[in-house]
Amino acid sequence: MHKTATKLADGRELFYYDQESGTFRDAVDERPLEPATSLSETRLDPVLGEWVTVAAHRQQRTYHPPAGECPLCPSRDGRLSEVPAADYQVVVFENRFPSLTPDSAAHVTTQDEPLRTRRPGTGRCEVVCFAPDHDASFADLDEAKARLVLDAWTDRTAELSALPGVRQVYCFENRGEEIGVTLAHPHGQIYAFPFVPSRTARMIVRAEAHRASTGRNLFEDLVAAERASPERLVLRGEHWTAFVPFAARWPYEVHLYPNRRVRDLTALDEAERAEFPGLYLDLLRRFDRLFPAPVGSAPNRTPYISAWHQAPNDGGDELALHLELFTIRRAPGKLKYLAGVESGLDAFVTDVSPEAAAARLRAAAPDRP
């Protein structure tokens, strides 16, 4: 992996990731861009003990632009985008409309009243473009390009974790309009949080309780148990295991763990990194096969969320790096909405049994050449 760092016209950082060393990236951002101001803050919900990020400035962000005005396509034919180069492989840059910003402390003061705890929304939000082709999807990448994305996620995790105030780095992809994606171009995002999000915090509590009661690690026990029983297993690699969780929340949900427990992406070894692209692409292609398109129509693209769970910088030693991949589609043309029970109480009801979902995902194997 070869990385080139540059800056956009408004001072934001941008990084090109290329497979070949010696790739020369010197295009200059020629847009007349003023630095954007951001008033991001985080507020602690005193009832639930969860942080909420308030980023009111994001209302002006780009919303479903026409394909010809996509800000994530390369800059070519006189059209200037967020990426100055006329072509790229994988590129990462700071979001122009971030939820969390490095300079929030300049605009937002800390408040420590028990019922009104407020902090600057210090952190960083980055955009990861997986490919220059506007109509591509992650599942269309070859293994070498998917590996390049993994290398970019890993590099960003290392760099963002080192920033002052950052406690957790979260790499994720939202795919599909049904998920609320506002730009069709294949891309993901990275959030560097100044707090430990509540899901991670709950996992830490559960893993610590498991250690206290069994003397063992929760995630190691979980992966060993799922590898040993075929019911919910989807893929069993040499270094990774993919399964539908016992208490899956979503119609189709798969968790992918390295067999050797590590804290975060930076701790994966070469054998694990080499096997990941093939397994992950296989999973994404299985998702796209769950709801086949009618003959003669465009190939089906299952909407999904793909989320990397990593341990916080400080603590969380019992956590295990893993990826959670799930779709909100439960049948062709039917979505699972988070309604009264889920949104009102965080109590999920799913109408696809996890074992049946696993069987369907096993049967959705991509054709082998």
Ligand SMILES: [Zn+2]
């Ligand atoms: Zn595009």
